[in-house]
Amino acid sequence: MNYKEYENMEKFEKSYWWHRGRLYLLEKLINSHFQKKRGDAQLLEVGSGTGETVKFLSNFGKVTGIDVSERAVEFCRSKGLENIILGDINELDLSEHKNTYDAVFALDTMEHIQDDVGAMKRINEMLKEEGLLFLTVPAHKFLWSEHDEALHHKRRYHSLELLQKLRDAGFEPIKKSYFVFTAFFPILFFRTWNTVFGRSAYPKTSYVMLPKILNDFATNVLKLEAKIIQKINFPIGTTIVAVAKKPKI
Secondary structure, three states: OOHHHHHHHHHHOOOOHHHHHHHHHHHHHHHHHOOOOOOOEEEEEEOOOOOHHHHHHOOOEEEEEEEOOHHHHHHHHHOOOOOEEEOOOOOOOHHHOOOOEEEEEEEOOHHHOOOHHHHHHHHHHHEEEEEEEEEEEEEOHHHOOHHHHHOOOOOOEOHHHHHHHHHHOOOEEEEEEEEOOOOHHHHHHHHHHHHHHOOOOOOOOOOOOOOHHHHHHHHHHHHHHHHHHOOOOEOOOOEEEEEEEOOOO
């Protein structure tokens, strides 16, 4: 991801409906599946980006972040986040990280990694027994657009593909659902229209600034989805969310 896109992320991450909704979903999933006493947990975020999620996760334990981008690490450290590693998860020396973390978070990260199963296997090694992996990835290959190209995505996922890759990496999936269900068809239309009629010479993300009232409405819709996901799984959406456990030996 180029410098401009990190700057866009920094600008949108605190207020944009999609980012706010995803954090609310993450909080609901943590409260439902992660029983470790707050403050005692060792947490890792793979793909720490501009640091907003690291700050959020610090409410639940001691957080380590890792990101391959120097620019991302600069953003994190400018916010006072010091425990941030510059590096590639698939090249990281695991000697200091094996069986260390109670939970690992990879939120819209795996699609950036060529060997995603290899990364999942390494995360498995870094988790303690019965540790949890919280994962979000972009859904549906037919939604591929210049948004994905601008973010340097390698792929979008089908839910069965993601579940099989988790199993191949040694995980036991315990929760899987699509997310951003209610906005799926508007986003499908927007992405398709842009692909056919609106492509630019240089790929760019599809962030669209909404008036505050609409942005707040969209945020509240995703908060409602996050609550519903605690009881049922959505059959379609633009994101797949999964929680997987490292089995006890």
